[in-house]
Amino acid sequence: MSATHEEKSFRENVNLTFDIAAATLDIPDGLAYYIKGVNNVYQVRFPVKINGRMESFIGWRAVHTEHKLPAKGGIRFSPLVSQDEVEALAALMSYKCALVNVPFSGSKGGLVVDPKQHDADTMERITRRFAFELIRKDYINPAINVPAPDMGTGAREMAWIASTYAAQKPDDINHLGCVTGKPVTQGGIRGRTEATGRGVVFGLREFFRHPEDVKQARLEGKLEGKNIIVQGLGNVGYYAAKILQEEDGAKIVAIIEWDGAITNPQGFNIEDVAEYKKHQGGIKDYPRGNYIADGASVLEHECDILIPAAMEGVINARNAVHVKAKLIAEAANGPVTFDAEAILKEKGVVMIPDIYLNAGGVVVSYFEWIKNLSHIRFGRMTRRWEEAQNELLLDAMQSSGRPVSDDIAIQLKQGASELELVRSGLDDSMREAFQQLRELYWLNDKVHSYRIAAMALAIEKIALSYREMGVYP
Ligand code: NAD
Numbered sequence: 001m002s003a004t005h006e007e008k009s010f011r012e013n014v015n016l017t018f019d020i021a022a023a024t025l026d027i028p029d030g031l032a033y034y035i036k037g038v039n040n041v042y043q044v045r046f047p048v049k050i051n052g053r054m055e056s057f058i059g060w061r062a063v064h065t066e067h068k069l070p071a072k073g074g075i076r077f078s079p080l081v082s083q084d085e086v087e088a089l090a091a092l093m094s095y096k097c098a099l100v101n102v103p104f105s106g107s108k109g110g111l112v113v114d115p116k117q118h119d120a121d122t123m124e125r126i127t128r129r130f131a132f133e134l135i136r137k138d139y140i141n142p143a144i145n146v147p148a149p150d151m152g153t154g155a156r157e158m159a160w161i162a163s164t165y166a167a168q169k170p171d172d173i174n175h176l177g178c179v180t181g182k183p184v185t186q187g188g189i190r191g192r193t194e195a196t197g198r199g200v201v202f203g204l205r206e207f208f209r210h211p212e213d214v215k216q217a218r219l220e221g222k223l224e225g226k227n228i229i230v231q232g233l234g235n236v237g238y239y240a241a242k243i244l245q246e247e248d249g250a251k252i253v254a255i256i257e258w259d260g261a262i263t264n265p266q267g268f269n270i271e272d273v274a275e276y277k278k279h280q281g282g283i284k285d286y287p288r289g290n291y292i293a294d295g296a297s298v299l300e301h302e303c304d305i306l307i308p309a310a311m312e313g314v315i316n317a318r319n320a321v322h323v324k325a326k327l328i329a330e331a332a333n334g335p336v337t338f339d340a341e342a343i344l345k346e347k348g349v350v351m352i353p354d355i356y357l358n359a360g361g362v363v364v365s366y367f368e369w370i371k372n373l374s375h376i377r378f379g380r381m382t383r384r385w386e387e388a389q390n391e392l393l394l395d396a397m398q399s400s401g402r403p404v405s406d407d408i409a410i411q412l413k414q415g416a417s418e419l420e421l422v423r424s425g426l427d428d429s430m431r432e433a434f435q436q437l438r439e440l441y442w443l444n445d446k447v448h449s450y451r452i453a454a455m456a457l458a459i460e461k462i463a464l465s466y467r468e469m470g471v472y473p
Contacts (some may be wrong), residue, residue, distance in 0.1 A: 010088035021455035059111035071107035074150025081110035082090035095458035142177035177372035180365035191422035197239020198358015202430035225248035232310025262289035308335035386415035
């Protein structure tokens with residue numbers, strides 16, 4: 001969303017949070033200033049012939065920091081993408097990686113294109129041409145800069161990018177590590193597609209493990225039975241909503257999409273709505289809910305948890321005062337603006353920030369990248385060995401007169417699959433990061449929100465990295 005005379009730009013929003021967080025830390029101004037800025041941005045224009053006509057496209061890849069390499073961050077395809085947005089998203093990636101202890105710095109790419117306006121063949125030519133330009137300048141490279149999916153892109157685009165890189169750099173043995181979020185058959189990792197949405201759920205589960213934090217949001221208990229509104233049933237929103245409904249027993253009482261919103265106080269079956277959306281292109285006229293044409297107005301409906309999972313700036317100075325959710329879980333990047341946050345805080349609304357909550361994607365991207373560099377699936381060498389060891393243990397229990405039930409024996413016998421290992425690593429990363437940020441929030445009087453706590457932790461880790469490298473003594 002671009003800046004209007006009322007609203008600050010996305011980058012300004014990110015930088016205002018940065019300034020407040022940096023002021024709580026004991027780091028030199030010069031270092032804070034250096035970390036805040038974007039190190040480099042590459043703008044590219046290129047032509048693609050579509051239906052016999054030459055069309056021009058413009059895109060960017062921004063690198064925010066380079067304290068750890070590669071730089072990491074998605075590529076967004078949207079008609080609204082801008083350099084400001086790409087820079088803001090690159091900065092968020094640096095902070096996100098630092099916060100969840102993923103050894104990458106931040107980058108982001110964007111191409112001004114509406115994927116809905118082109119068929120698959122045309123999108124493939126556009127994607128490959130954009131990738132070609134970025135590869136030429138090392139803005140895609142397994143050691144330097146590794147993209148991933150974002151809004152408007154997914155496994156399909158990542159496979160095209162990986163294949164373009166392999167064609168351009170046939171001698172790079174690590175070519176598969178040039179991009180993450182690939183299909184599993186093309187060097188991807190099980191659990192990547194769902195990772196951001198599942199990470200949102202792991203983050204929420206961890207929040208609900210801390211009664212003090214839950215009480216602060218004027219809530220109690222667990223996720224079960226909570227009324228939830230989700231905006232955006234795309235990659236992130238779909239998986240978050242599906243897991244919350246199917247595994248946690250939460251009720252998704254409203255879904256907001258580009259063509260309006262649907263509500264149902266009994267809660268939706270997410271799979272059913274997603275199936276409908278896949279065939280109809282939207283959620284309008286979905287038969288098992290009430291349709292509301294002004295989708296954004298549903299952000300103001302009563303609920304326990306509001307999950308904006310579509311785009312930035314949707315909760316802003318204009319509508320924040322009307323928001324009735326008790327807890328806002330920022331699944332998208334930057335959905336709550338800086339000004340809105342102050343209004344929400346005043347109203348007692350608790351917010352779990354994007355740089356923490358949607359970090360699941362980059363955590364699992366990190367696992368995928370490691371898999372690509374090691375050229376072997378996680379668990380391949382240990383799974384059967386683990387099973388044999390567990391079998392021995394069960395036999396020993398049996399012969400010492402302490403047998404276990406068949407159900408437990410089956411579970412105990414199994415060695416971990418790649419998917420189980422990925423989910424376990426993701427859960428661990430999300431739990432640990434929340435524990436760190438809540439500790440800072442509760443113990444430091446200068447830190448007044450989870451967002452500031454998350455940002456302060458991230459800045460501190462990046463600053464330490466630069467200092468240890470000798471950049472700032
Ligand atoms: P996506 O393109 O898969 O899904 C976006 C969804 O939002 C779509 O269903 C789209 O129809 C819907 N939408 C578009 N305009 C809307 C509007 N005006 N109102 C309501 N819904 C609207 O994108 P995604 O990958 O799910 O990304 C969503 C957000 O999450 C973005 O902010 C992105 O930066 C962030 N994010 C994504 C990932 C990831 O792994 N994909 C990781 C971290 C953060």
